[in-house]
Amino acid sequence: KTEPKGNSRRDFLRKIETEMQAIWDEKKVNQADAPEDYSSMSFEEKNKGKFFNTFPYPYTNGRLHLGHAYSSSKNEFATRFEKMRGKRVLFPFSFHCTGMPIAAAAKRLVLEKKFAEEEKSAKVDKSKTQRGILESMGVPEDEIDNFEDPEYWLDYFTPKGRADLQVLGLNTDWRRSFITTPKNPYYDSFIRWQFNLLKARDKVVFGKRPAVYSVLDGQPCADHDRSQGEGAVPQEYTAVKLRVIELPEELKEYEDKDLFLIAATLRPETMYGQTNCFVLPDGNYGIFKMPGDQYFIMAERAAKNMAYQDLTEEFGKYEQVGKVKGSVLIGTPLKAPLSKFEKIYTLPLLTISMNKGTGVVTSVPSDSPTDYATLMEYKNKADVRKKLKVEEEWVKDYEPFPIITIPGEESKEEGKEALSEPIDMIAVDLCKKMKIKSQKDVKKLEEAKDIAYKKGFNQGVFSYGDFIGEKVSVAKDKVKDMLVETGDALIYFEPDKKVI
Template sequence: MASDSKSFARRDRLLEIEVAVRKLWEDEQVFRAESRENLPKEGEKFFSTFPFPYMNGYLHIGHAFSLSKVDFASAYHRLRGANVLLPFGFHCTGMPIKASADKLSREIQQFGNPPVFTAEDNTKVVAEVEEESSDTPALPGQFKGKKSKVAAKSGGQVYQWEIMRSFGLTDSEIAEFQDPYKWLYYFPPLAVEDLKAYGLGCDWRRSFVTTDVNPFFDAFVRWQMRKLKSMGKIVKDRRYTVFSPLDGQPCADHDRATGEGVQPQEYTLIKMEVVKPFPLKLGPLEGKNVYLAAATLRPETMYGQTNAWVLPDGKYGAYEISETDVFILTERAALNLAYQNFSKIPQKPSCLVELTGHDLIGLPLRSPLSVTDIIYALPMMTILTNKGTGIVTSVPSDAPDDYMALKDLNDKPDFQKKFGVKQEWLPSEIIPIINIPEFGDRAAEKVCLDLKIKSQNDKEKLVEAKRLTYLKGFTEGTMLIGEFVGRKVQEIKPIIKTKLIESGEAIIYSEPEKPVMSRSGDECVVALTDQWYITYGETEWRNMAEECLSKMNLYSEETRHGFEHTLSWLNQWACSRSFGLGTRIPWDEQFLVESLSDSSLYMAYYTVAHFFHGGEDMYKGSKSLIQPQQMNDEVWEYLFCDGPYPKSSDIPSAEKILFRII
């Protein structure tokens, strides 16, 4: 025992020093930052902030790793004599906490309180946790729950109760977390303890939590939203948005378990009419207009359609779009359409007949713009049913995939026989539609020959073939057919799309670029929603942002490129939601302010937070010299926007504090 004790003496001594130094820092208020009036002279200032972490669990090693950069930089400037402000707040706005609380409630309803999971359930949980965490180092001590935390972001595949147990909570304690506000009061104080143990050089008087449990921050966000609206920067609009059907609201980045940064992808959905008489399987659809619905990104190529493709073993359905129209496509695509107002029952796909790809092979079709009057549905083995509609138009002169699939059918009689393909269904010729420099008017055939592609299963080579031809075809290709002969593809692409939609031969269809899972555990769709948006892409704002970026001293060109990329696509950003925690939109209180929109200016709040919260209370400001209702827009304007001095006679204490702040 003696030898064991001696071996830890140096470590124990270091720990003693650490405790003593932390106490010294606190007693001497080393990290408190005051405004310049309270300093002997004005000198260099350094203000550093860290993206405030979300409070649906403990802080973890990733936070410490990133925070170390801010902490070290602050210490460096402090040693140089600068007046350094390093604050730290806690984010609770949005749906992750509410979603987790609701998961606990559902698990109690399903499995009891405390829940009793079957052996099979527990085996599944362990396997998924390990799989999700295979590349994540385990954390020591109380942070051993990191694996479960990672798995928790995988779309609800792990029970929330198990995640909470991994935090070291008892079953009776876990049950209390069905109330989402329990999370707000439980985890932030523990985070403060951990950060103090870490040794963060922070002015803790300025810490705060978001949502309406903090009436001062709530008032700050309300002012922010009212100001943006008065400037014309917030508008109400209908647009395509990634949406969680389970939560019944848009699913922003912070609300996603997977798919951060994924945006809606817009397609032109081509209505390929099924020619009557219908086969027996489609008998229940008599009297309806029935279409195979094919999603395309290249409507200008529809002149060259020779057939349609279906996945033989794919699952399809005939879905009611309206009283008269029926679309044949996958269930996934039908769900997206239902949330875009293309369903007889809004937001609920109505399937009249369940089908497979085998049922569709050989269907005669009339397709918009095709120079061939009747084309047929044929089998293609490489169709993905988790993208698009599962129905694909075939343009073999321009699309390498189509060219090789058609070549396989023509060259392999056994393949035709297997799927009952008749010779008369096969197109007799390839139809040139676009001339591309270096590739000619049969670009797909040339690039497949150049790359020695053998079949439709040469996926990597086909990806390369499309890379070589598609962009060049768009930027340099000229039309050889139709009313726009001789014109550049990039000029007439939007024109053809508009004509197809206006004629009723196509509709706009949108879906997520990649799969998105909400933190509630369901796969998201794209919905056409009516909500409030911040117009970040407005010309004046974007020009100001670009000018600011040009003056910024960045340490990496990669960082600058990241900013430039974001400015290039950021346009309207949904700032309202109907589910979760946060601040109500002042003029439309059925909505909450979206979690990223309430955190765009929180760094400014740090500069005054210590006056509102009395240096102790992160929540309701019980020690404050001023009341939340006194913080009207006039006061916020004076604090942050050089507004006129507040004249209201009912805020004498505010005047006193404002003098001290400014």
């Protein structure tokens, strides 16, 4: 049996390290002061031989980790290198405490305690709770309740971060270390001065823009204010209004109302090719009263989002007047903006997510592989229609038709034949080439979708509609603006991934 190796070599190196760090502290080698005659120096003399280095303030909602050590090693190298070149080097290090993550974590502790008291029998994975996370950082259990106060996080983790960096031997002037937030009145005053000056010079203005918004805190939730979803940004959809022209029996009470299915799309330019609409059969949809005495059918989550985008009568509020199951909507005839068909039908699609968009999806089989595969399945397979309760008349007379052409690739050699022929319907072409037979070929359909969308946008030219001959990349916004101006659509945003 091999005995584990001892730590003598590591301990010897640590001994040297701590001895040298003590000498640095004694001689104050990490401290940087202005020369005594600084005030009498010329601008050139003041700036000659100076080097300033800084590090993005680490957030104090926990202990520092290896990533901080790795990133700060770059500062460490530059600072020592420039100091060896004889420069006056200043490297301060500070801690970021502003934003919502700390406040949100503190609030989460309070809510977890309340839930534990109300639901004593509920099973909870402690490692995923805020209390469990703090315990994993080495916080004593009898101290965790103190973290319900957001300021306690600052008092606890900031000195521990500094202590860890001192053990690491970071070459920084700790006299100049500070934290953010109003708890540090000097830094807070500096930030206030900075923004007041910018405002006075008309460099900042008050207004609205798309942003990830925290309903709980009543303000935008910036990137570093999140416990999950860093990097998420507002994604713009065109919410297309599909007018209900014949109501199912369950919705007869809305007979005299302007009722619409709201389909969120990233590709408004393809609306010319609509042949049908999709809903999730098991999806729970709401009916919401909107401005102009219109009624929208969509996921409640989408209605809530719209309430914070000035799309409802009152900011932050939405009026739900009814509920309807997706299965009830199947077979509902609709009038789709820009489609050449006077009437299209609502069909089932099993892959719809109620956590994205509105839960309603337009269908353009000429340019969407999933739409084409699903439509063909319903047209050609009676057993599938029977299983999903789709009537043949809802699909029989609806064929994909060309709206966007992908030009062929010409040969660079004169007199040679074209390398590829133009493609009139990219989705149809890809489904045939990739042998996609069903809406269940999810992996192939995802691959085909990426190809179709990229080629359609970057290379496509309109062959149908109001902008024939124009490139899709140029005319896409024109189609979107036209839909909005005619009242057939509205602009809608939601984060492009989950944010907490």
